[in-house]
Amino acid sequence: MAMISPPVPLEADLPLDDLRAMLRGTVVTPQDPDYDADRAVYNAMIDRRPAAIVRCRDAADVVACVRFAVANDVELAVRGGGHNASGLGVADGALVINLQDMHSVTVDPASRTVRVDGGCVWADVDHATVGFGMATPSGFIASTGVGGLTLGGGIGYLTRRFGLTVDNLVSADIVLADGSLVVADETRHRDLFWAIRGGGGNFGVVTSFTFRCHPIGENGTVVGGPVFYDLADTPAVMRWYRELLPSLPEELSGWFGLVTVPPVEPFPEELHGRKACVIMWCYTGPHDRAEDVLAPVKEFGSPLIVGIQPMPFTALQSAFDGLYPAGLQWYWRADFFNEITDRAIDVHLEYGERLPTGHSTMHLYPIDGAASRVDEDATAFAYRGGGWAGVIVGVDPDPANAAAITEWSKAYWEDLHPESAGGAYVNFMMDEGADRVRASYRGNYARLARVKAVYDPTNVFHLNQNILPAA
Numbered sequence: 001m002a003m004i005s006p007p008v009p010l011e012a013d014l015p016l017d018d019l020r021a022m023l024r025g026t027v028v029t030p031q032d033p034d035y036d037a038d039r040a041v042y043n044a045m046i047d048r049r050p051a052a053i054v055r056c057r058d059a060a061d062v063v064a065c066v067r068f069a070v071a072n073d074v075e076l077a078v079r080g081g082g083h084n085a086s087g088l089g090v091a092d093g094a095l096v097i098n099l100q101d102m103h104s105v106t107v108d109p110a111s112r113t114v115r116v117d118g119g120c121v122w123a124d125v126d127h128a129t130v131g132f133g134m135a136t137p138s139g140f141i142a143s144t145g146v147g148g149l150t151l152g153g154g155i156g157y158l159t160r161r162f163g164l165t166v167d168n169l170v171s172a173d174i175v176l177a178d179g180s181l182v183v184a185d186e187t188r189h190r191d192l193f194w195a196i197r198g199g200g201g202n203f204g205v206v207t208s209f210t211f212r213c214h215p216i217g218e219n220g221t222v223v224g225g226p227v228f229y230d231l232a233d234t235p236a237v238m239r240w241y242r243e244l245l246p247s248l249p250e251e252l253s254g255w256f257g258l259v260t261v262p263p264v265e266p267f268p269e270e271l272h273g274r275k276a277c278v279i280m281w282c283y284t285g286p287h288d289r290a291e292d293v294l295a296p297v298k299e300f301g302s303p304l305i306v307g308i309q310p311m312p313f314t315a316l317q318s319a320f321d322g323l324y325p326a327g328l329q330w331y332w333r334a335d336f337f338n339e340i341t342d343r344a345i346d347v348h349l350e351y352g353e354r355l356p357t358g359h360s361t362m363h364l365y366p367i368d369g370a371a372s373r374v375d376e377d378a379t380a381f382a383y384r385g386g387g388w389a390g391v392i393v394g395v396d397p398d399p400a401n402a403a404a405i406t407e408w409s410k411a412y413w414e415d416l417h418p419e420s421a422g423g424a425y426v427n428f429m430m431d432e433g434a435d436r437v438r439a440s441y442r443g444n445y446a447r448l449a450r451v452k453a454v455y456d457p458t459n460v461f462h463l464n465q466n467i468l469p470a471a
């Protein structure tokens, strides 16, 4: 099979004026003042120098870029929100399709759907839908890109009640490796539609997504926020949480974390810098039931802080924006977990005590409720057993701490991995190799490889958690 090898052409070797003539958007090269800003991604550990970056304005620009890259044998990177941990939206010597300028959102309140350009971040979408008292399931942080998060699956506050982001995808406009644009949905290109619901950016460039929306809370106001406990309480809190969660109504979800109390308002000064465990809750049901539903989560144990309160869903989604701005150093490791075992709890406590920096953290995100009622082969996303997606992230502003956060994450992962279900959520993985990608898709990998062979037989779209085309 002819595979595209990753050449590293000099920008001067590429006939970029031919490309410019086809575009409404702009081409940014190393000579341009915007080059350094445009090649930077969310994770500041990533420092790559593409040959050119195209700020696409519409689907026709994307088509022109794909055709140009294939014709000139230049590696193609696709950048949505630029949040990917391993910096998959940028590569040395590549042509980058930057979708950031394609960020319009159109809500149809009558059909409860939202049409979203491929370069949006979730803040764009939440703003538009919450204005109508609705949301589509996304993640836990609004600065993340819609493109990458959706194509990998999408795990967030609304997963228990309404499923993964991909479970709410109605259709997608996709530019394929041959430069054609197709619509994939339940009736058109059904195999492609199956594959993009979890299969990442392997199949083409999505220029537009349409999602189903759901009314949430009272006109988009939910009741949510953190409950912090002393780190020493971690074993008791985790044992209680693993039993409690399945018994809660699906309008309430909560993820578990190991954290350091941030040294900022509104956290009490005496707790600043204290290591803690936290559950971040979100209740999206009617407010007259909120007190009853939330009573058990407020009353358990001896919390340090109970920060649960009514707030617009947009505020909950943006709660971490200030703490985690773009430009920090990040190192990620991840796994899926079917259960939280007693041994896993011991490991969490040990590494929680050794959190290397104030930003470093571990989160367990539930994939249960509505998400686990979808068959594992109904979409490419293969882990729906009612467990958790776990992620260990070493984070710090200072590049001098890059080694410390990386070593802590790796050691934590090594100790915890035996308690896992095998693979990991592809959106939380670094460059971990083909076996880990296969493990993450489990029984769906072979079908993904067959769909890849139909839509991208030469692996043009390989800067992702790559699925090799079937022979």
Ligand SMILES: Cc1cc2nc3c(=O)[nH]c(=O)nc-3n(C[C@H](O)[C@H](O)[C@H](O)COP(=O)(O)OP(=O)(O)OC[C@H]3O[C@@H](n4cnc5c(N)ncnc54)[C@H](O)[C@@H]3O)c2cc1C
Residues within 6 Å of the ligand: 042, 077, 078, 079, 080, 081, 082, 083, 084, 085, 087, 088, 089, 099, 118, 119, 138, 139, 140, 141, 144, 145, 146, 147, 148, 149, 150, 151, 152, 153, 154, 155, 156, 200, 201, 202, 204, 205, 206, 207, 324, 427, 428, 463, 464, 465
């Ligand atoms: C701070 C932070 C919080 C996060 N929280 C969550 C969370 O709550 N839930 C969750 O599920 N995930 C979460 N993630 C993980 C996130 O889903 C991935 O990092 C995802 O890859 C980000 O998508 P992006 O578009 O921003 O990334 P990019 O780096 O732009 O792209 C990532 C990959 O997707 C491809 N891609 C992006 N857009 C398109 C498109 N339109 N068409 C085709 N391919 C495309 C790229 O080519 C690349 O391979 C979080 C990440 C960070 C950094």
